[in-house]
Amino acid sequence: MSTTLAPERDLTALQDRIALIACGERPGKTKSCDGCSRKSAALLNIASTGAADAVAAAICGTGNRAGCYDCTDKSVKIVRLYNGETV
Numbered sequence: 001m002s003t004t005l006a007p008e009r010d011l012t013a014l015q016d017r018i019a020l021i022a023c024g025e026r027p028g029k030t031k032s033c034d035g036c037s038r039k040s041a042a043l044l045n046i047a048s049t050g051a052a053d054a055v056a057a058a059i060c061g062t063g064n065r066a067g068c069y070d071c072t073d074k075s076v077k078i079v080r081l082y083n084g085e086t087v
């Protein structure tokens with residue numbers, strides 16, 4: 001175990017948070033469902049490209065190029081979160 005002054009970003013925690021947002025974050029809910037947690041690695045990958053619409057489509061899972069209003073809202077949060085913003 002070593003400590004550094006500039007820690008690596010904790011991608012596992014980030015991925016968990018992404019899964020929760022994709023699943024539908026609400027007070028008292030601390031874990032995403034299995035389906036969303038399986039998707040979260042892919043969502044993290046897409047978020048790293050900054051393409052919120054692609055993230056939305058992946059969350060929505062309809063096969064359309066864009067997600068619905070709800071998923072678009074989630075995708076914007078996920079991309080902002082990936083960029084280190086507080087959402």
Ligand SMILES: [Zn+2]
Pocket residue numbers: 022023024032033034035036037
């Ligand atoms: Zn879910």
Ligand SMILES: [Zn+2]
Pocket residue numbers: 059060061067068069070071072
């Ligand atoms: Zn949707």
